[in-house]
Amino acid sequence: MDRIAPCLWFDHQAEEAATFYVSIFKNSKITAVSRYTKAGIETHHRPAGSVMTVEFELDGQRFTALNGGPVFTFNEAISLQVLCNTQQDIDHFWDKLSQGGDPNAQMCGWLKDRYGVSWQVIPRMMSDLVRIATSDPRSRTGRLPRPFRSITSAASARAVSGPTVTTGFDMRSSTRRARPAALVSSIPWRWVRTAGARRRSRSVTIPTSSPSTTTGR
Numbered sequence: 657m658d659r660i661a662p663c664l665w666f667d668h669q670a671e672e673a674a675t676f677y678v679s680i681f682k683n684s685k686i687t688a689v690s691r692y693t694k695a696g697i698e699t700h701h702r703p704a705g706s707v708m709t710v711e712f713e714l715d716g717q718r719f720t721a722l723n724g725g726p727v728f729t730f731n732e733a734i735s736l737q738v739l740c741n742t743q744q745d746i747d748h749f750w751d752k753l754s755q756g757g758d759p760n761a762q763m764c765g766w767l768k769d770r771y772g773v774s775w776q777v778i779p780r781m782m783s784d785l786v787r788i789a790t791s792d793p794r795s796r797t798g799r800l801p802r803p804f805r806s807i808t809s810a811a812s813a814r815a816v817s818g819p820t821v822t823t824g825f826d827m828r829s830s831t832r833r834a835r836p837a838a839l840v841s842s843i844p845w846r847w848v849r850t851a852g853a854r855r856r857s858r859s860v861t862i863p864t865s866s867p868s869t870t871t872g873r
Contacts, residue, residue: 661718662736665728666771670721673771674710680752681714701725735766735774750777750806762805777806 666673671689678684688711692702702708702723710721738753740746754762756770765778 658718661720663720663722664730664773665722665724667726668706668723669771670710670723671707673773674712674719674721676770677714677719678712680749683716684712684714686710686712687718730768730772730774732761732766732768732774735776737776737778739778739780741780746777746779746806749775753777754806765806767806 664670664673674686678686688709689707690709692700692704692706692708694704697704700708702725707723709723712719712721738745738749740749750767753769753775754767757768761768761774765776765782766774767777768774
């Protein structure tokens with residue numbers, strides 16, 4: 657059983673939101689619904705019989721959605737990370753979660769859904785790349801550009817300038833064996849299309865060919 661289960665405070669959309677989330681993630685379900693009664697109505701001011709809490713699971717992770725009124729709202733101070741192994745995963749979760757959300761809140765893999773909840777839809781290896789890159793004195797993190805929204809996959813490695821250690825998402829077999837200096841050239845900001853006439857592009861380009869075993873030796 658999970659020791660930590662996030663509780664999401666909604667105005668009155670708890671059941672609707674839980675149903676929406678469950679429809680997006682596999683191995684997900686609503687497990688329980690509790691309702692307000694007349695008892696305590698002078699405090700909660702909710703109609704008797706209306707939904708109070710919804711317990712649900714997203715890919716096995718437990719959550720609770722609470723209808724608590726408009727007193728508190730969501731903001732970017734906390735977000736839910738969706739770690740993806742493939743480009744198909746990223747496209748699926750980004751497209752579904754962003755439906756009806758604020759397009760102005762979509763930046764660097766972050767998005768807000770239609771209920772104001774913030775999500776990060778990112779490759780599973782992102783944290784490893786950032787960690788290794790920022791530990792190398794030759795990294796370019798000080799000039800990291802941030803104009804992109806979602807992370808997208810290119811049809812060809814030609815979209816990437818410079819060498820890369822890996823050209824796919826699954827870096828479990830190559831990341832830890834590669835030299836940090838080589839990984840610096842393959843971190844996501846190498847793939848941001850911001851130069852020259854391409855500055856208006858709002859995506860990160862990640863090539864889709866198989867991982868290279870020669871670069872960085």
